[in-house]
Amino acid sequence: MQKLRSKDGCPWDKEQNHASLKPHLVEETYEVIDAIDSGDPAKLKEELADLFFHIIFHCQIATEKGEFDMGSVMALCLDKMTRRHPHVFGDASATTPEExxxxxxxxxxxxxxxxxRKFIVDGLPKHLPALQKAQKLQKKVAKVGFDWTNIQDVIAKVDEELREVKDAIRENKPGHIEEEVGDLLFSVVNLSRFLNFDTENVLHKTICKFVDRFKKVEMELASMGKDIEKCTLEEMDAIWNKVKGSISK
Known part of the structure; x- marks a missing residue:
């Protein structure tokens, strides 16, 4: 990394700073997640190497500014993890994940x-995806007792928010519709959290399922000699239901 950032190094690497690397860092993180989902250890190893390179990159930039270096980052990590695990490295006791x-x-x-942090709801990462942010927020307030007591109440809330969306649509006020759709999404996140599901992961699986099914629709139509862009909704829907039925059997 020092060589890449040196006078005789790489033009691209020399131009980078913490801010310019942000999109690449996010991309590499998601590629690690994809590798985990693939179940391929070699792919995970490769993507972790790419992510680790970004950590080294940021440390080198900070080193050049005289702010911190890789050694101080690792020392901070060691100190923090030791301090936060007194049940392992100290005399405290914690026998369950909840404890x-x-x-x-x-x-x-x-x-x-x-x-x-002056309030319970402070400390949410600004750039966290909305679904994750909503679930993290709900977990924060749940810790102080601001939560539903049973699943039926959560379901009733989802039903209530859906009715309010329908009412807003009938009123035909775009601003109000947007607000109510947001409330509905938030209540669905609450339902997912209450059922101990990670909402981001739940939606990701559904997206993957949709992509897989729609590809099968395209292949089926192509095998029939049809151009999907010239098909009617009824034709596509018929194939969709056929594909869906074959998968569920």
Missing amino acids: VIHQWEQIKKTEKGYEE
Whole structure:
């Protein structure tokens, strides 16, 4: 990395800074997630190497500015993980994952920077995808008791929000419709969280399922000598239902 950033290094690498690397860092992170989903250890190894390179990249930029280096980052990681696991490295006790999480949160409150959080809902990453942010927010308020007591109440809330979307559509006020659709999405995230599902992952699986089925629709129509762009909705829907039925059997 030092060589790449040196006078005789790579023109592209020399021009980069923390901000310019952000989109690449996000992309590499998602590629790691794709590799995990693939179940291929070799692919995961490769993508982790790419992600680790970005960590090295950021550390080198900071080193050049005299801010910090890789060694200090690793030392901070070691110190933090040791401090937050007193049930392993100290005398504390935590025998369940729930106890560990509670202890973790309590320790975080004593650390530098936490004093800036004046409210329970503070501390949400600004660039976190909306579904993940909604679920993280709901978990935060649930920890202080602001949560539903049973699944039926959550389902009733989803039904209520759907009715309000329908009412807003009848009123034909775009701003109000947008607001109510947002409320509906938020309530569905709550339902997913209450059922112990990761909402982002749930939707991702559904997207993958849709993509797979639609590809089969395209292939089926092509085998019939039809151009999908010239097909009617009824034709596509018939093939969709055929594909869906064959998959479910």
